[in-house]
Amino acid sequence: MxxxxxxxxxxxxxxxxxxxxxxxxxxxxxxxxxxxxxxxxxxxxxxxxxxxxxxxxxxxxxxxxxxxxxxxxxxxxxxxxxxxxxxxxxxxxxxxxxxxxxxxxxxxxxxxxxxxxxxxxxPNMIDESTPWKETLLLAEQSMFGSSMASYRRSQKKQYVKSxxxxxxxxxxxxxxxxxxxxxxxxxxxxxxxxxxxxxxxxxxxxxxxxxxxxxSTLPGMLKQKYGNGYWVALTLKACPGCLAIYHFVPFAFIGGIIVTSVLAACHHSLLAKMMWGAYSCLAVIMSLMAVKGKKKYWQELLLPFLFFLLHVSYGIGSLVGFLKLPFWKYKKCER
CATH class of the missing domain: 3.90.550.10 (Spore Coat Polysaccharide Biosynthesis Protein SpsA; Chain A)
Incomplete structure (x- = not known):
């Protein structure tokens, strides 16, 4: 062959x-x-x-x-x-x-x-082992920081979507x-x-x-996540069938932030407290899972914050993509 x-x-x-x-x-x-x-x-x-x-x-x-x-x-x-x-x-x-x-x-x-x-x-790798880069790698490798798609980390042979x-x-x-x-x-x-x-x-x-x-840098990771979210939104016009629900979770998170913030400003803060309480607990739990069995650095204490930045960057990208979607002139390809 x-x-x-x-x-x-x-x-x-x-x-x-x-x-x-x-x-x-x-x-x-x-x-x-x-x-x-x-x-x-x-x-x-x-x-x-x-x-x-x-x-x-x-x-x-x-x-x-x-x-x-x-x-x-x-x-x-x-x-x-x-x-x-x-x-x-x-x-x-x-x-x-x-x-x-x-x-x-x-x-x-x-x-x-x-x-x-x-x-x-x-799996991801880094070109130079430093405490900060190791922490960024943990954030990227975590299911909470990237994706739950089976083709990313499954240990069994199977048929996948991508x-x-x-x-x-x-x-x-x-x-x-x-x-x-x-x-x-x-x-x-x-x-x-x-x-x-x-x-x-x-x-x-x-x-x-x-x-x-x-x-290897936080700005580089955030730029990547923003681009991913942006193109996920636009792809709805081209091929909605090739996307899954989890692609839009960060966008839903951004929507939740906006809605609960408006409600809190109107003196209805219960939903905001519930959402941020649940997210904070999940971010801490996923951070503990990410560092389990790994060499410990103080920078790993920033993992919950890094997860938040990655999710917000991806979600804002999707938001911008959805705003552009009606004006994007996509032409169906003739193959």
Missing amino acids: IVSVCVVAYNEEKVLGNLLNDIKAQDYEHSKIEVVLIDSMSTDHTKDIMRDFQQQTSDDFKKIQVLENLKKKQASGWNVAIRNFSGDVMIRVDAHASIPPEFVRKNVEILESGEMVSGGPR LFHGAYRREVLEKVNGFDEQLGRTEDNEFHYRIRQAGYQICYSPEIISYQHAR
Whole structure:
């Protein structure tokens, strides 16, 4: 089975080299691996790193391609990969990721067992261990700080609605026909929704593990959460079926803050006291669960506050998205 490992990158000179080393370290036969590297018009040395990798390791792999994503968007970059890969299988790997040596082989084993799409958990990692970054990582990894979706942390093999770093047989990509380039952040959800609608199942295996570099600053995490919430709201116009109730919990939280605050200003504070009491208790409980068995730092005392900031950032993003929704000119793609 010929496997095309595809990477889309924009200004990732700091981490791309490590990922390329991970690809070189794969224990699957390299003569059956094609590497497709797509640069989204980077302004740093990302493309130079790709070119150097192509020149230095071209004899080690079946084929290495370096392509351009002129539209710059993540979704359009993956469409460039879909149009140009030559293998039987395409594996998507984010540039800000790390893959262990058995990553490709484990995907091939699942696909050769009869599955059409495979993948596994993608825990976060940090590039430098400091007490603050470790605390941010705990906030991101917690179910309370990210999501309860089964493809994030389940330890059993199962069929899921979506996943990270998926491996797709060519037949699936030819039938489903690419990513919706009008979407941002939620393009994966919409793409996997169409895969399921086409009759294919998405197989999650806890043995297929990969890693993602977590945002190393609080502003970076908040910006990410805001963008996630914003695009979740807009995606209701494009593909409501690819979203779940939990996607809108932070928006409901923002709504609760607004409603209870108005009521409290009108001397009806009972609901506000109940909501903040319940949220505070839950935030403390989830913080204790997050630090259980971990090395303790005083910064971890800030976890309840961090959870609050992440939820508010996501919720405000959704609020802004809902306000823009009636004016967003989404065109249904012809595929």
